[in-house]
Amino acid sequence: MNPAPSIVFFTTASGAGYGLLFWLGLLRPLRMAPHAPEFGLLALAVALVLIVAGLASSLLHLGRPERAWRALSQWRSSWLSREGVAAIATFVPAGLFGLGLLTGWDGLAVPAGLLAALGAAATVWCTGMIYASLKPIRQWHHPLVAPGYMVFAGFSGAALLAALGALAGRATVPALLAIGLGLAALVLKRRYWAAIDAKPPRGTPTIESATGLGRIGRTRPLDPPHTEQNWLLREMGFRIARKHRDRLRGLALGGFGGAALLALLALPLGGPLAALLLAAGALLALGGLLVERWLMFAEATHTVTLFYTGEA
Incomplete structure (x- = not known):
């Protein structure tokens, strides 16, 4: 799939904003985050700015943004509509x-x-299910996709709360959460990539199953259906070179692991140095997620590409 910058930014920014809102609303009553109203207002403002910026960015992906409100009426059957209602x-x-x-x-x-x-939490789950429910895209129709959205939102939100908490002198619990969720994100993403790189599971559509020629052997189109690039190939058949894919995967994992490491280093420290490390960790987490979100689209292939290339 052709990665749309507006959707890449939306899933990263709004996920981080919702993650920050989740941890703030949950940890503050438990006294595991700074309890001062001024800190709560600052963290809430950061969360809402990220959420609103992400949601506004997602509207840029629509052909007719003024009709976006109509999507809210299909909440009974559409995860996109449920996401809008929950948001x-x-x-x-x-x-x-x-x-x-x-x-x-x-x-x-x-x-x-x-x-x-x-x-x-409900909004982020709905966002993940938008992609996980799409059967024609095997890389998205995977059991780790929706849980991954939850882990990534929780990770980035905890990293942001730790960075803000360091300014108020209380960042231990958010930092521990950022460490744990950063490592969880790293493991989950490695497992996910290993799964989509493996041979497609039985039952995945192929050109052989579509034509009924699987008994004869490997099948390929004799002539392409189009003599030049079209919208479907540009949007649904986007390909990324393996060397670029591997490099970008390393950058994403480096962002997750680097953020967790900086949070770990900041734990025994205090004052400006801890705040600096945790701020750098939050930036690493967001940078890693931007790369991971881009890859999620770039590595996805729609079944329709079977018609053009014989591969999906």
């Missing part, structure tokens, strides 16, 4: 969370923060 619904408790922080009323801030955390 909008999450703004309600997030707004009440901010109001509770602003007024210093924990009786409002605590339940609203927990509801916002629940809404953030």
Whole structure:
């Protein structure tokens, strides 16, 4: 698939924003993050800026952005519609969370923060299921895709909360979460790449199964259906050279592992040095995720390419 910059940015920025909102709403009532209202407002503002920027970016991918509201009506059958509904619904408790922080009323801030955390998790799951539910794209129709979205959002959100928490002198729990989830992201992505690189599972459509000529042997088109590049080949048949793929995979894993390592190094430290390490770790995490998101699209092939190249 041809990676669209707007969607790559959307899935990275909004995922990090929802991850930050999740950990803020969950950890603050447990006193595992700075409890000061000023810190909560700052972290909430960063989360909402990332979420809004990501959602706004996703609209650039639409041919008719003014009709985006129509997608919300199909929530019974469409994960895209469910994502939109969940994203909008999450703004309600997030707004009440901010109001509770602003007024210093924990009786409002605590339940609203927990509801916002629940809404953030639901939205990210819906985003992952948009891709995991697409059977014609075997690299996306995989059991690790939706859980991966949750891990990546939690990882980037924890890295951001740790960086912000270091400014307030309390970053231990978010840093530990960033370490654990960074390593989990690294392991999960390696397993995912190993799975999509392996021989396609039985039942995956092939040109042999489509033509019924599998008993004869390997089948290939005699003549291409088009004499020049068309939209389907450009968008659905995008290919990335193996050497570039391997290099980019290494960069993504380096971002995950580097962020976890910097968080580990920051644990025994304090003050400006810990804040600097955790800020660098958050940037590494986001950079690694940008590369990983780009690869998720670049490595995906639609079944329609069988018609053109004999391979999907």
